Amino acid sequence: MNNVMPHRWAQLSRLILVAGAMVLVFYGLMAYPSLWNLVFLSVVLSIALAPAVKWLTKKGLSYSVATILMTLALVILLLALGLFVIYSAEVLIKGLPDAQAKMQAQIANIDAWLTAHNITSSEITSAMTKVVSAIFSELAKGLSEIAPMLFVLVFTPLITLFMLLEAPGFGMRLQKRLASNPLALDSLNRFAFHTRKYIWVTTLLGVLKGGTMTVALALLGIDYALIWGVLYFIMNYVPYIGIIIALIPPVLMAWGQYGPAYALLVFIIYEIVDNTISYIIMPRVMGEEVDVSMTVGIVTFFLFAWLLGPIGGILSYPYTLAVKDVVLGSSEDTRWLANLMNMGMPKPEELAADAPKSGGDS
Numbered sequence: 001m002n003n004v005m006p007h008r009w010a011q012l013s014r015l016i017l018v019a020g021a022m023v024l025v026f027y028g029l030m031a032y033p034s035l036w037n038l039v040f041l042s043v044v045l046s047i048a049l050a051p052a053v054k055w056l057t058k059k060g061l062s063y064s065v066a067t068i069l070m071t072l073a074l075v076i077l078l079l080a081l082g083l084f085v086i087y088s089a090e091v092l093i094k095g096l097p098d099a100q101a102k103m104q105a106q107i108a109n110i111d112a113w114l115t116a117h118n119i120t121s122s123e124i125t126s127a128m129t130k131v132v133s134a135i136f137s138e139l140a141k142g143l144s145e146i147a148p149m150l151f152v153l154v155f156t157p158l159i160t161l162f163m164l165l166e167a168p169g170f171g172m173r174l175q176k177r178l179a180s181n182p183l184a185l186d187s188l189n190r191f192a193f194h195t196r197k198y199i200w201v202t203t204l205l206g207v208l209k210g211g212t213m214t215v216a217l218a219l220l221g222i223d224y225a226l227i228w229g230v231l232y233f234i235m236n237y238v239p240y241i242g243i244i245i246a247l248i249p250p251v252l253m254a255w256g257q258y259g260p261a262y263a264l265l266v267f268i269i270y271e272i273v274d275n276t277i278s279y280i281i282m283p284r285v286m287g288e289e290v291d292v293s294m295t296v297g298i299v300t301f302f303l304f305a306w307l308l309g310p311i312g313g314i315l316s317y318p319y320t321l322a323v324k325d326v327v328l329g330s331s332e333d334t335r336w337l338a339n340l341m342n343m344g345m346p347k348p349e350e351l352a353a354d355a356p357k358s359g360g361d362s
Helices: 004-031 033-058 063-116 122-143 147-177 182-220 225-235 242-258 260-286 294-314 316-328 335-340 348-354
Strands: none
Touching: 004 033, 004 294, 033 063, 033 147, 033 182, 033 294, 033 316, 063 122, 063 147, 063 225, 063 242, 122 242, 147 182, 147 294, 182 225, 182 242, 182 260, 182 316, 225 242, 242 260, 294 316, 316 335
16 A cells, blocks of 8 residues: 555656646747747658658668758648649639628528528528628638748748758667667657658548549539649648538538539538548558547647647647657556547557556555
């Protein structure tokens, strides 16, 4: 009994310390969101690009040349994305008032139909008008706040380049420093593995999703089909709730252009594409290695979007993996919290890790 109480006090003290540290970190995140996003996105990209750099070195290139080539490829991709974001913002800012007017006209048609059938419609159409106005207002607000996103996109390749160049030496120093703490080293390796696999698989499947929806929307004649396809690709990095965010603008656009039947058709196509790729193709490719629960995924999306803005929301899953694998998974005292964040039934090793140590009650 005497051995149990100090151990429990140590666990409680560590939990209080971790909670206090996380509160301080949250305040720091809110104070400098662009800086945090810049550094963390660079870390994620350097982890994701490391295998490609290693592959190029096996083909005979020096490590420095391979790193510079991958960074140039990253520069081209992010430059293209940044220019497309600027173009999309300019186009949508000009087109949103017209789209909103079309949507209001469709609501007026619904009001006229309900009135013709002796159905009291004022409350229904008034609520619809308020919802549509709120959605378009949020879209306009989001488009006016792209400057922090461009800041991150511009400086990310430079930070990533230096991180990749420093990676071999840093990895060796880290392994030496954590040789006496295998659990902490294992948690870092687990975070790197989960992040790398998630980024690559999500990117490839996101291209498939976004490309499919761009073609489908273009064939249906929906305005800004390419923009909605790219939005779908970007929101694909946000599990569970990303599809909902990507779905709203094209559904409203279809409704405003052609009426509710087309909006329903766009909704059905989105669901078919997303369910086919997410629940049939993705599990076969990705397996169950990254298994943060749905509740945790949704809550952390809103948390990091609130703390760090739109980019924080897009990076919410890697942020969650960092908290789960590195912050909570690196200590026996908090490992059970990391296991609680997993999806589905607990694995045997998790049950073993969470079980009380024998001999503690004597």
